[in-house]
Amino acid sequence: MDEPQNLPKMKKFFKIFGFVLLGVIFLGTLGFLYQKSQAKPDVFKDETPLITNIIQKTVATGSVVPRKEVEVKPQVSGIIQDLYVQAGDTVKEGDVLAKVKIIPDMVNLNAAEARVTKAKISFEDAKLDYDRQSKLFEKQVVSREDYQKAKLTYDGAQAEVEAAENNLDLIRKGVTKTSQKTTNTLIRATIDGMVLDVPVKVGNSVIQSNTFNDGTTIATLADMNDMIFDGKVDETEVGKIKEGMNIELTIGAIEHEKFDATLEYISPKGEEENGAIQFEIKANVNLKKDQFIRAGYSANADIVLARRDSVLAVPEGLLQFDNDSAYVEVETQPQQYEKRYVETGLSDGINIEIKDGITKDDHLKGPKVEPGSKDS
Known part of the structure; x- marks a missing residue:
């Protein structure tokens, strides 16, 4: 009999409990959203000045090449008969590099042979006259003057025969009987150095250098102990450099090694390359003992x-500017900063010298620390 009377009370209880639960959830949600909407105070990374070296520099691109590089060309045209060197060999001035076999021009050869024949005929005639005049002079039949004329003609004819034969030998062989060691068929080194390249092979035809042609290169020689850096520098930087400046070379093909050089030449005239004016520079590479650099290596100077x-320095990103004055923010209390003006000096693009305004013990305001980062 009591259950029907208690049922309305239970329904009323659950109804009130549901409203209370909804109210709690609603208030909790409002509190959560309110807390989430509140901005957390910004936290900044702590930075300190550093003692370092500040180096302001410019970079020039180019290559390392020998100061003295020559191309050896033949003195006569012909065919390579022998090669005595290959790339990488070291030679002295005067060493034989190759031998050229002369292929004579048939017109010149025919003219030289005809000259020899004519010279011998003239010589035989002069010899007969000289012998006759000598006998008559011994018998005092002719005067000394006639005898001397006959002897002079005889000596001239004999010299002409020798000259004609030598000319024929030069056309045929490139050498005469009286100058075997000075033949121009042997191609000799013109400087001391290393053979960089031998672009010809045995059997190749070569031509001598003349008015209309540079001639065929037999070998390229260079002094590999005297190297220079040949590069380009932009017009915006050329006014900042001068002869005698020290240069540090980085060669791409030689890792973990630097080479010292001294700037010795700056071109007075620029050339346009890809829309920019570039000036040629040259620097003497100071090679240490047993150091070797191959010709043509690309390098940055x-x-x-x-x-x-x-010097005392800070990263350039910490500097702020107020009109023409620079300042940094120095920490006075945890995460509280004050503005402090500083006197700056040399910059290398990453760090900048601080001459006055702060000390190495000051703590500076750095970049903002983002939530979830390693520094937070």
């Missing part, structure tokens, strides 16, 4: 424009 050693 770091030209030191200015340098400060062991």
